[in-house]
Amino acid sequence: MIASNSYASINQTERSVTSTYRWAAGLLFGQFLIFMLTFLVLGSAIDWPASLDNPAAQALPLILQERSAVALGYTAYFLSATMLIPIALLLWHILGSESGLLRVSAGFGILAGFAKLLGIGRWLLLMPSLAEQYSATSDPNLRASIELLYTSFNNYAGGIGEQIGVAFFAGLWTAGVSLSILRQRQLPRWFGYSGLVVASSVLIPLIEVYNLSAGPMLMISNSLWQIWLITLGGLLLRYQPKVEV
Template sequence: MIATKAYPTTNQAARNGTSTYRWAAGLLFSQFLIFILTFLVLGSAIDWPASLDNPAAQALPLILQERSAVALGYTAYFLSATMLIPIALLLWQILGSESSLLRVSAGFGILAGFAKLLGIGRWLLLMPSLAEQYSTTSDPNLRASIELLYTSFNNYAGGVGEQIGVAFFAGLWTAGISLSILRQRQLPRWFGYSGLVVAISVLIPLIEVYNLSAGPMLMVSGSLWQIWLITLGGMLLRYRAKAEA
């Protein structure tokens, strides 16, 4: 007996496509909601993200005082960053897996997720331990060493997470997706153009690498980016519903 290869039927392919769109939209919505949880928990507990610039002598006692809230908030933030990785892969599949632009863009999206995870991880692994040691010693030399370690690692990991992850890789990923939207026209062109504007705003905070102040731009661009992503989720569901009608 000659074995024959079974190919998916048209209905099966349509169902698979619908599932991909729904997964992508669901992850985009979930990522947004979990980020809002992060903002609410950390904002009320430690005045995040403004507290990121606090000196060690102010930040470490607050971390210890609000340890449970810090753990919950940064766990949520870690989860939202993790979601960027499958989102990047699903958008690559939806918008055109054969596109070299999207292939590169998906790589940027994955790198953005990993860079953010590296930056966020310090608040779950290192900083609580430093806060504990800082509170239990009265040795000024040890305290000075802890403050130096806090400041140095915060600058390094913060640069990896915020400058490389949030600004550089996420900005390039957003630009790549937006250009693909303009090329393929599955989604409205205005949405592709708005994505390019958002991508530029996300890239602007990179000027801080050169000791230039971006002011509130990191917060503003991050908010615009989150709004654009959740709108993308709605657009995907709407497009798929129209295609099936």
């Protein structure tokens, strides 16, 4: 009877761990698909992400013209950023909740998600309103004030979302997860090493804080990061614990 209860308890634990692996993989796949929706919608509507550097006089009329697409695209982007938070928590549980390194890394992942949300939120809340006000007036002084507000807030919120969220916190989280993979050896070591390379590329755009140009590195590193995340989802499904029925 004791042996039977012990077996049932072990089996239940294995099922719980397997479920955690599947949830993490599902969120990683879902995050990737939603991000691709963001890229397709905003890319076709406003030439995103290149349009992020457009001056206010060019960006605001385009936002108003493509308001529905902008709302859909950035809502999807907002959702994909939100998903990073439970992903960070699940990976902390999978790779070792007792690990101090992974505990700190999970914190960086959560902060990355929140920083990205703060950056993305400007396109859903403030920028459409500025676009309406800009279109409704022909007063050059008022337009100049709106352009100044657009540029200032875009630089501020963009710095939080892109430099702090996408580059700094996401880069540190990726590096922490990669080091944990190398330590735990639950996943292939090559994937841990590749994660360190991806983390380095994600951190490179931080040089823009010092008025240095990263060129297309933000786009390149984000693409590599997304590929790394979806590969992680596939590996979690492949190496998930086997449950005996």
